[in-house]
Amino acid sequence: MSNPGPDRGPASARRPEAAPGEQGPVRRLRRAERREQILDAATRAFARAGYTATGLDEVAAEAGLTRAMLYRHFESKADLYRAVLDRACTRLAEATGTDDFDEDSIPALLRAAAADPDGFKLLFRYAAREPEFRDLIDSITTASREIAHRNLATRIAAGPWLDWAANLIPTLTIEAVIAWLDAGRPDPGQAADRISQAVHGVMAAARPAPS
Amino acid sequence: MSNPGPDRGPASARRPEAAPGEQGPVRRLRRAERREQILDAATRAFARAGYTATGLDEVAAEAGLTRAMLYRHFESKADLYRAVLDRACTRLAEATGTDDFDEDSIPALLRAAAADPDGFKLLFRYAAREPEFRDLIDSITTASREIAHRNLATRIAAGPWLDWAANLIPTLTIEAVIAWLDAGRPDPGQAADRISQAVHGVMAAARPAPS
DNA sequence: CCACTTGTAGAACTCGAAGTATACAAGTAG
DNA sequence: CTACTTGTATACTTCGAGTTCTACAAGTGG
Missing domain, CATH: 1.10.10.60 (Homeodomain-like)
Known part of the structure; x- marks a missing residue:
């Protein structure tokens, strides 16, 4: 026992809320x-x-x-790590609609990444590779793949190339956003258009027989 | 002392070479x-x-x-891990020319990935994120970025979007190859064309003003 | 046969990092 | 003032995993 966790046991109903802006240069936080x-x-x-x-x-x-x-x-x-990932996931899910892909999805992703770049990178560059914590982000990645698969299925015949594109497009989108962060976040509007165009390039590459 | 490492000290000049195929169902290996x-x-x-x-x-x-x-x-x-990564890096460098990017680069990358898929994934999905071992693959990734940068510079004006594309294109290429492995390695010839087309899609997306 | 190597099996040592405990200082609410 | 919480500082314990050691079995070449 002796749980030092989030909710202290007794007599913790203190400080229900403080008047906003009551403290100037304080050291102690609630x-x-x-x-x-x-x-x-x-x-x-x-x-x-x-x-x-x-x-x-x-x-x-x-x-x-x-x-x-x-x-x-x-x-x-x-x-602690789970809490970090949880918060990052929640913010991401709130910033972007989890349900489907429309023309606002990429701008929303850019907004989310700009609002919490460390959380964004942590999720996709590390958590996705850590077996013990992969589950937290797996719901997002599998959902992205399914959405991509569904949207592509109207334009590409079922088969390995459909699977290939459905796996690649979410990854490309994420990596394009991270590259945008690393490039200094130039012009979010343009960024959305360019990333969208790149995605369409991959879609075109996945169409039936290119020869 | 008492180093159990690769080269045993004395009297190890044994078994200079064995006649090829001399052993049938043997357990002990040289x-x-x-x-x-x-x-x-x-x-x-x-x-x-x-x-x-x-x-x-x-x-x-x-x-x-x-x-x-x-x-x-x-x-x-x-x-041991360094030896694993070293071997994978060497194989990769031998299979693909390290120097420049031409129309055989992507087929060569596909051949290398197919020949050693575990090593390929290990290098790019894990080693690239492990601070202690990143150096082994950093030479490859920075070289790729520089080559991409150089090739793109003839078609895209210097600026953040050039940097963006130069970072994104090597990553896209690698991820496209891994997605190809995961999709069951269909038709390597088509794969090369499709990946090349996807890369050109990103290049087009990086050109001056899309609006 | 002999010297040497490859191999098994398992205990023991080491060490860093997670996790625990205790004592004390200082701000805050009632 | 008093009770409580946030905070520091540091020493201690625990534990997993890398690393080492010893003893023994069996194949191999000279």
Whole structure:
């Protein structure tokens, strides 16, 4: 027992809410704020090298706290990491409609990536490769593939090339967004058009017999 | 001391070479053969989950050996992993010309990926993200980017979109090859044409102002 | 036969990083 | 003031996995 986790047991109904902007240059944060700040720092730290290669000391240093404080907010390293990925997934799902693909999907993806670039990269560059945590992002990737498959099926005959394109297009889209982040995020409007055009290029390449 | 590494000290000039095909159903292999067999097994094992997530027990089991034997061929887990990556890099460099990009580059890449799919995936899906080992593949990725940059510079004005395309095109190519492997490797000739077409689609998307 | 190598089996050692514990300092609400 | 929470600092324990060691079995070439 002796669970130091998120919800402290007794007598924790304190500070229901504070008057907004009550504190000037304060050092101490209320529980929820501190938790968010830790998640921000952990996202940054983990985005540099992934789960196993990042020690809790690095996370604590990034947050400007001691390791002990992390354990007052999260039960374990894995718990913290899941919380980081969960938040990133949730933000992504809120920013982009999860359901289908339309002409606003790519702009929405660009907005989401720009709003939380570390979380975005962490999800697709690391979490997608970590067996223990892949499940968190698998719902997104498999959904993307299914949507792509469905949309392509109207234009491409069933077969290996349809599967090929349905796998490749979501990956291309994500990588194009990351490359856009790395290029300094030029002109989001143009970026959406260019990425869309690139996707259409792959779709064209997947059509029946090119010879 | 007591180095169990690759070159055993004294009196190891044994078995200079054996007559080819001398052994029928033998269990014991000569040093170089066993080493290759271990590298094969390690490539398979590491390709499933990467360096840290794969234990030496799994590698040994994949090779059908005990952990102790691994240490008679490699000094450490890191040494073994580097040897695996080295071999995969070398094969890749031999199969594809390292120098420039021509119309045989994509077929060559497909041949290389088909010849050693586990090594190929291991390099690009895992090693590229592992800080400790990134250096082994960095020469390849930076070279690809430079070649792409150089080739695109004749058709696209310098600026963020040139950088964007130069980063994206090598990634797209690699991912397209992996998607081709995952789709069951249909028709390599068509695959090369389709991938080439997809690359041209991204190039078109990177040209000046699309509006 | 003998020297040497390949191989098994398994215990023991090591070490870094996760996780736990305790003591103390300081802000905040009632 | 008092109770409680947030915070620091540091020492300690635990544990998994890499690494080492020893003992023994069996094939191989000279």
